[in-house]
Amino acid sequence: xxxxxQPPSMDCAEGRAANLPCNHSTISxxxxxxWYRQIHSQGPQYIIHGLKNNETNEMASLIIxxxxxxxxxxxxxxxxxxxxxxxxxxxxxxxxxxxxxxGQGTELSVKP
Amino acid sequence: DAxxxxxxxxxxxxxxxxxxxxxxxxxxxxxxxxxxxALGQGPQFIFQYYEEEERQRGNFPDRFSGHQxxxxxxxxxxxxxxxxxxxxxxxxxxxxxxGRQETQYFGPGTRLLVL
Numbered sequence: 001x002x003x004x005x006q007p008p009s010m011d012c013a014e015g016r017a018a019n020l021p022c023n024h025s026t027i028s029x030x031x032x033x034x035w036y037r038q039i040h041s042q043g044p045q046y047i048i049h050g051l052k053n054n055e056t057n058e059m060a061s062l063i064i065x066x067x068x069x070x071x072x073x074x075x076x077x078x079x080x081x082x083x084x085x086x087x088x089x090x091x092x093x094x095x096x097x098x099x100x101x102x103g104q105g106t107e108l109s110v111k112p
Numbered sequence: 113d114a115x116x117x118x119x120x121x122x123x124x125x126x127x128x129x130x131x132x133x134x135x136x137x138x139x140x141x142x143x144x145x146x147x148x149x150a151l152g153q154g155p156q157f158i159f160q161y162y163e164e165e166e167r168q169r170g171n172f173p174d175r176f177s178g179h180q181x182x183x184x185x186x187x188x189x190x191x192x193x194x195x196x197x198x199x200x201x202x203x204x205x206x207x208x209x210x211g212r213q214e215t216q217y218f219g220p221g222t223r224l225l226v227l
Contacts, residue, residue, distance in 0.1 A: 002154070032213055043116070043202050043218035044155065087154060093214045098145045098206065099168055100216060102154030 002103030003027065003090045009107045012082075018075040020106050022088030025069045030092045033064060034100065035073045037084040037108075044087065044102075047073065078110045114139055116205050116219035124225045125193050133188045133222045137205030143167075144186040145216060146178060147202040155202055161186050162208055190224075198226045 005023040012018040024033065032051050036044040048055055048062045050071075055062045061074040075082055087105040117136045125131050137144055143162045147155035157170040161180035180186045184205075190197055200223050204216035 034215075036218075041200075041221075041223075043204075043220045046215060046217055049213065049215065093206070093216070094212060098143060098160035098162075098204075098214060098216065099157045099170065100145075100147075100155075100204075101157065102147075104154060 002101050003031075004088045004103055006086075006088050006103060006106045008104060009109070011109050011111060012075075012078045014080060014110055014112050015077055018078040018082065018108060018110070020073040020075075020086050020088075020108065021070065022073070023070045024088070024090045027068050027090050028092070030094075031090045032092065033062065033068075033071045034089040034091060035060070035062065036087045036089065036100075036102075037082075038087065038105070039081075039084045045084075047086075078108075080110050080112065082108065083110045084108060116203055116217055118201075118203050118219040118222050120222060121220070122223045122225075124227065126227050127193055127195060129193050129226075130189065130191045131193060131224060133190075133201050133203075133224070135186045135188070135203030135205075135219060137184050137186075137203075138217050141205035141207045141217075142184050143206045143208050143214060144180060144184065145204045145206070146186070146188045147204065147218075148172070149200040149202060149221070151199070158188070193226045195226050198224060200224075 085105040145160040146158040206214040
């Protein structure tokens with residue numbers, strides 16, 4: 001079973017920041033938080049991952065709370081092309097092998 | 113830089129048949145993982161291959177088998193197809209590095225329909 005909880009759906013206005021929450025209260029010390037997104041009928045696209053510090057790349061920012069029990073993915077200026085299902089995954093891909101456990105994700109709709 | 117590629121893109125089979133799906137990893141990657149995604153669900157891990165051996169396996173029956181070749185490409189074989197095997201089959205590649213997280217990058221998938 002997935003170790004994360006996400007809202008099933010969210011809306012965001014084009015050009016505004018999209019903030020996608022994720023709860024992972026049972027995360028263990030070596031587990032990272034990964035975010036992927038999947039645009040309809042395509043393969044999942046890697047976005048970002050982090051352990052305990054906040055992370056930023058060209059796609060998004062990842063904010064992890066100090067107790068590591070929750071995180072937020074931020075798309076700073078959402079566009080229509082960001083409409084997708086966003087998956088938050090907790091995993092230790094080094095020590096636990098290559099198993100990503102996907103939940104249901106959050107369906108983000110970016111509206112004009 | 114070529115990403116992960118999969119073939120074929122679509123496939124139609126009938127119950128009881130066998131199917132082989134193929135995956136070429138991203139350049140520089142040596143590890144291949146396979147996932148099954150049923151309609152409306154998140155992907156489910158089938159197994160992972162590294163150094164031509166199955167490294168880890170998910171909760172899938174023995175009808176699902178795989179292979180990794182010396183050039184790191186991989187095949188997924190499914191025998192005795194069932195209607196429930198209809199799904200998008202995803203391949204993901206990564207690089208095994210000591211002490212580092214092996215971030216996985218996915219291909220576009222093969223959509224299998226079993227009639």
